[in-house]
Structure formats: C-alpha cells, structure tokens
Amino acid sequence: MRMNLKGLFALISALGLWLGGLGQVLANDWIRFSGSADAQFTWYFDRKPMRDYGDWKAVWLLKDLVAADPESGRHSFKVLVIVDCPNKKHRYVSVAGYSDPMAQGDPAGTDNKLGPWISHSNEDALFNHLNRLVCKPASSQASR
Numbered sequence: 001m002r003m004n005l006k007g008l009f010a011l012i013s014a015l016g017l018w019l020g021g022l023g024q025v026l027a028n029d030w031i032r033f034s035g036s037a038d039a040q041f042t043w044y045f046d047r048k049p050m051r052d053y054g055d056w057k058a059v060w061l062l063k064d065l066v067a068a069d070p071e072s073g074r075h076s077f078k079v080l081v082i083v084d085c086p087n088k089k090h091r092y093v094s095v096a097g098y099s100d101p102m103a104q105g106d107p108a109g110t111d112n113k114l115g116p117w118i119s120h121s122n123e124d125a126l127f128n129h130l131n132r133l134v135c136k137p138a139s140s141q142a143s144r
Contacts (some may be wrong), residue, residue, distance in 0.1 A: 029046050029047070029048045029049075030044035030045070030046055030062055030102065031044060031045055031046070031047060032044050033045055033129060033130065033133060034125075034126050034129060034130075039066065040065065040066050041063055041064060041065045041066065042063075042064050043061060043062070043063055043064075043126065044061065044062040044063075044064065045059055045060065045061050045062070045130065045133065045134070046059070046060045046061075046062070047059075047133075047134070050134060053082075055084060055085050055086050055087075056082050056083065056084055056085070057082070057083045057085060057134045057135060058080065058081070058082050058083075058093070059080075059081060059083060059130075059134050060078060060079070060080055061078070061079040061080075061081060061130075062076060062077070062078050062079070062102065062103055063076060063077040063079065064076045064101050064102055065101075068099070072097065072108060072109070073099055073108050074097035074098065074099070074108045074109070075098060075099055075100050075101050075105070076097070076098045076100065076101050076102055076103050076104070077095055077096065077097050077098070077103075078094075078095075078096045078098065078103040079092060079094070079095050079096075080092070080093040080094040080095075081093060083130065083131060083134055083135065084117065085131065085134075085135035087119075088119065088120040088127075088128070088131055089117045089118055089119045089120060090117070090118055090120070090127060090130075090131075091114065091115045091116060091117050091118065092111075092114070092115035093112070093114055093115075094110065094111070094112045095110070095111045096109070096110040096111075097109045097110070
C-alpha cells in the first residue's frame with residue numbers, strides 16, 4: 001500500500017486522537033509475545049485496541065523491565081508503533097516511560113516524534129514475530 005503525505009497526516013491525526021482518548025484502559029489486556037534471553041525484560045502487545053489501516057496496523061507494545069533502570073528510573077515503556085505488514089517494517093509513533101512495572105506509576109518521559117521506518121531483518125526475531133501476530137487476516141485473528 002502506498003500512502004501519500006495527506007494520507008499519512010490523516011493517519012497521524014487519527015492516532016493522536018486515539019492516544020488522547022484511551023487512557024488507562026490500555027493497561028488491561030497485555031499479551032506476552034517475547035522476552036530477552038537474559039530475562040532482563042519482557043515484551044507485550046495489546047491486540048484489543050489494534051487499529052487497521054489496510055496494509056498498516058497501529059498497535060500498542062509494552063516493554064517491562066525486571067528492574068528499573070538506575071539512570072533513568074524507568075521500569076517500563078508503552079510504545080505505539082505502526083507496522084507495515086507487506087513490507088515487514090515498523091515505525092515508532094509514541095514512546096512513554098513509567099516508574100513502575102506494566103506502564104503504571106509516574107510517567108518518566110514521553111517522546112511523540114514520529115520515527116523512521118525500520119525494516120525487520122531476518123535476524124530480528126522480535127519484530128518478525130510481532131509482524132506475524134498483528135498482520136494475520138481478520139478471520140485468523142477471530143479464531144484465536
């Protein structure tokens with residue numbers, strides 16, 4: 001799917017409204033999909049509020065650290081990404097750090113700057129796995 005700048009700005013505007021309206025509801029339906037080999041963090045995603053924009057999907061991720069980072073004080077991160085399914089790439093829309101596990105506690109910094117597209121290389125098991133989870137046809141997701 002090819003999207004022009006007008007379409008991209010409309011998508012970003014819709015995501016901005018979506019970001020502002022969901023609040024704490026997002027913390028309730030996290031599904032574990034990956035962890036680090038050294039057990040320092042776990043990744044979750046929330047299928048329930050996933051938005052479908054044709055070949056693109058907007059999905060919330062949560063990175064939960066075993067212990068808070070001593071320098072930043074962040075214990076978890078809530079991340080909104082856009083996944084370009086057929087091209088196997090993603091981009092960050094919003095990243096927010098939190099002082100407590102599972103995106104709870106005091107916000108410890110937010111970055112709402114749209115990031116560049118990042119391709120999922122064959123070695124990138126985490127985002128290849130996420131791509132398979134969120135890019136299934138709707139009929140496959142309904143059967144889960």
